Amino acid sequence: MTLKILAIDDSRTIREMLRLCLVRAGFDVYTAEDGVDGLESLDEVDPDVVITDINMPRLDGFGVISAIRAAESRASLPILVLTTESAAELKERARRSGATGWIVKPFDDVKLVAAIRRIAAM
Amino acid sequence: MSSLDDIKQTFFLECEELLEALNDGLADIEAAIPDDTFDTETINAVFRTVHSIKGGAASFGLEPIVRFSHCFETVLDLMRSGKVRPDTTNVRVLHRAADHLADLVAASRSDTPLDAAAGDALLAQLNALAGHAPQVAAPVVPIPDVTSAGPDDGDLAFLPLAIPFDFDPAGAGEPIPRTFRIEMTCSRELFANGHDPVHLFRELAALGDLTVEADLSALPDFDALDPLVCLLSWRLELLSEASEEDLREIFEFVEGLAQVRIEASSGAQDATGSQDAVEAPHELPPPPVATFDADPAARPPAPETSEADAPSTRREAKAAPGRAPKSTVRVDLDLVDSLINIVGELVINQSVLSQSLSDANVAHRSEIGGSLDEYKNLALQIQECVMSLRAQSVKQLFQRMARIVRETSEIAGKSVAFETDGEDTEIDKTVIERLIEPLTHILRNAIDHGLEAPDRRRAAGKTPTGTVRLSAGHRSGRVVIEVSDDGSGINRPKVQAIAVKKGLIAPDLQLSDNEIDRLLFLPGFSTADSVTDLSGRGVGMDVVRSEIQKLGGRVGIFSHPGKGTTFSISLPLTLAVLDGMVVDVAGQTMVVPITSVVETIRPDLSDLHMIGATSQVIKVRDALVPIVDLGMIFSYRDEPVDRARMVILLVETEQSERWGLAVDRIIDQRQVVIKSLEGNYGHVDGVAAATILGDGKIALIIDPEETARMADSGSAVASLMSAAGG
Known part of the structure; x- marks a missing residue:
């Protein structure tokens, strides 16, 4: 079974980078442009893993995570946060908001795939 | 499928949009200065544009952009939190910073170096705003990132020849398998964060021989079991050549959600002589960790944490009003250009068909004539649509x-x-x-x-x-x-x-x-x-x-x-189509752009005057206008057209310079598709471009002003004087 990944980032560049890396690694990739867009496509895509940026218009990454966790059916959906900061503080905040793991931008594809492997059945 | 290079182009395109939004945002902030009414979301949006540019630039290792946008972003962040005032002086610095950022992006795009001096001065200003000492300035680009992953892994991923950092020098040569004993005690909310220890174990298993032993003692009766609360702990044994760093990295995401102890034996099969017990790295301040023997009541209740967090994130969500992105498709400009060309051909083809039909005496009202009319309309519609593709605000x-x-x-x-x-x-x-x-x-x-x-x-x-x-x-x-x-x-x-x-x-x-x-x-x-x-x-x-x-x-x-x-x-409105007056010049069909034709005159012989042997002028409402014979200019004939049947096209430039272009006959007035000559042939004096007419013949589109200048070797001054009524 191919893993379905929903990548939410307001930067088209990052979305395409993610798509390139993840498609090469053999995943099915879906993208969304901001938090609201991401939540809207959640039911349709029904992803196995969500990757989300933090700083986005309309609804930020923390908002996305809380909304996902609030729904019982996705209470334990693996969510990776994309951050530009590697500060411990940010990781801690991501974890408290319910994120499963994090990827620091700029990411390299090996680490990204390793991170996904660590949180999802492949 | 897109390659990294394609994505880099996407990045630059996105930068254009982001820089545009950045300038808009700064203008909004500037406009709000007099009333002192700042919308946090405006500053936030400005921050995001710079942040996005930085993120993308970092992905491509565009260090100058990353460095500069980081400082820029820092100031915007301080402004967002009210620590830097958005006054006229400060906003001016931001404007300049935006300009410089645009320069940096342009320089990266064209791969040309940029004068560092301007940037340094701005960096100093930004840092002054941010309250930094200048030398603390430029932060280092976050590439490669060492905090998010073990250094081994990062380096190994890129440099396969690198020797693992913590390789035991005593055992120089090949790595010796060691036994790791791992104890993992999870907090209740492990599952609620989307973790599943099975994935971790599978990754460990990929490193060597793994045995897993679960401690189920904390599990309640099945009826009382909440599948979302993790009450398990594990003891693992791994025989592997991997380093401790490798193992730690696997557990990176569960830091703070599980207490992980890793003990490594130094000898190959030495299971008992466990030495250095290692706490999970970067253990975070007060980690909400539960241990085996901890009182369940002492565990930080997970739901409470998320509840405390939820309101604030919801507020943020509300504070960000919807700016629905415009849905667009990016198309290669060359593709649009060739589409325009093809549509041009289509329009020509349609007029060729019309012409053939009328040559074949097919009645216009016949069925085929009707279809052709429809074809013509559709072709025009396509043409309009395609033209608008090239349009840009x-x-x-x-x-x-x-x-x-x-x-x-x-x-x-x-x-x-x-x-x-x-x-x-x-x-x-x-x-x-x-x-x-x-x-x-x-x-x-x-x-x-x-x-x-x-x-x-x-x-x-x-x-x-x-x-x-x-x-x-x-x-x-x-x-x-x-x-x-x-x-x-x-x-x-x-x-x-x-x-x-x-x-x-x-x-x-x-x-x-x-x-x-x-x-x-x-x-x-x-x-x-x-x-x-x-x-x-x-x-x-x-x-x-x-x-x-x-x-x-x-x-x-x-x-x-x-x-x-x-x-x-x-x-x-467009460079591709032109309203033209189709004229006959000594048997040749030529096109004069209608925009430059002021009026057409069939001159009265009494208004024509010879000046010298060949030059003529025409009197138009008390002003004398020089006549240029198109046939002679383009060497289609040696003698001027017969004065009795000549038609004068009075052309005027923006400077009110006037000439009469003498032609034999006006044939038609129609839209023509412009075909550049310069790409295929080179520039011809007096000729702006060419077009293909309905009968398939090529007609030159003349450049009236240049033609006139060819006739009258004089400068604009001479013409100006003639325009002045001389």
């Missing part, structure tokens, strides 16, 4: 000009309010690009020469701040772009004196106000007392005029002494 152009105004006013030491109007007006993309230079020049002129110095403005009863206005709009099938200033207007006596001094006009020539104003467009004219740093760059207004003319446009000038000057540029 002038917004970016205007933003670029805003920057020119900022820079120029600073150098000139004049306070300038820049107003724009009609930013949504759409023009062909090529035209927009070719408007940059002329507009830059006109704007610099407006600020440098048009606006008075502040003290002179005060003396004239004006506000010390001058206004320069840039507007765009559609007017009778053309696009009109105007630059106006509220300066002193053109100093006509001075202009005329300079023109006389430079030998451009005769001293005793009587000129109307508008004719004097248009002297500015003469080659080699410059009004500045001294060549200033700004407008005196060797480009005169004559170059502006010729650039605009190359676009099929006209430029006009209107000045009111004491009140200001307006430059008006009028352009055709």
